[in-house]
Amino acid sequence: MYQKQDIAKRGTLTRAEYSRLYRLKNRSRLREYGKQWEMLNHEHMLIRARAWKQKDYWKDPEKYRRKRRERYKNNREHYLFKVHVRYYAKKAGTDLTEEQWGAIKKAYHFACAYCGAKGLRLSIEHVVPVSRGGKTTASNIVPACMPCNARKSDKEPPLIPAKRLLL
Numbered sequence: 001m002y003q004k005q006d007i008a009k010r011g012t013l014t015r016a017e018y019s020r021l022y023r024l025k026n027r028s029r030l031r032e033y034g035k036q037w038e039m040l041n042h043e044h045m046l047i048r049a050r051a052w053k054q055k056d057y058w059k060d061p062e063k064y065r066r067k068r069r070e071r072y073k074n075n076r077e078h079y080l081f082k083v084h085v086r087y088y089a090k091k092a093g094t095d096l097t098e099e100q101w102g103a104i105k106k107a108y109h110f111a112c113a114y115c116g117a118k119g120l121r122l123s124i125e126h127v128v129p130v131s132r133g134g135k136t137t138a139s140n141i142v143p144a145c146m147p148c149n150a151r152k153s154d155k156e157p158p159l160i161p162a163k164r165l166l167l
């Protein structure tokens, strides 16, 4: 909102300082704005709640839960990838795509890059750890089973070095 258009006016103030000043100066206007938003939002929520009540969800909630569980089960790899990437994106940013992750796992024949175990759930493992500036990018990622992933801490190098493939 105001932050974008006022960046030039901010000068030497940090965003937080400027934002506090702005709120002080525009207190009444912001309060008015907040009230309006609340009213609009209240209406909006009522409409949504009504629609939700009419939905056939309530006829058989268990069916919906079952469907959701099934969706998760059938796309577990996809959901796990989403969770991983969201986590790393928050930490350091990532440009790893789900396609790349799929290709990496395939290149390793769906086996752990450290111990070679197959048939275990594979996690995204950074060859250069994030804590040492490693990026979540295809060239720094290998698949690792959970035990290998857990064993490799920031302090200790991996017991078995990763068999890196050139992708």
Ligand SMILES: [Zn+2]
Residues within 6 Å of the ligand: 112, 113, 114, 115, 116, 117, 144, 145, 146, 147, 148, 149
């Ligand atoms: Zn392993």
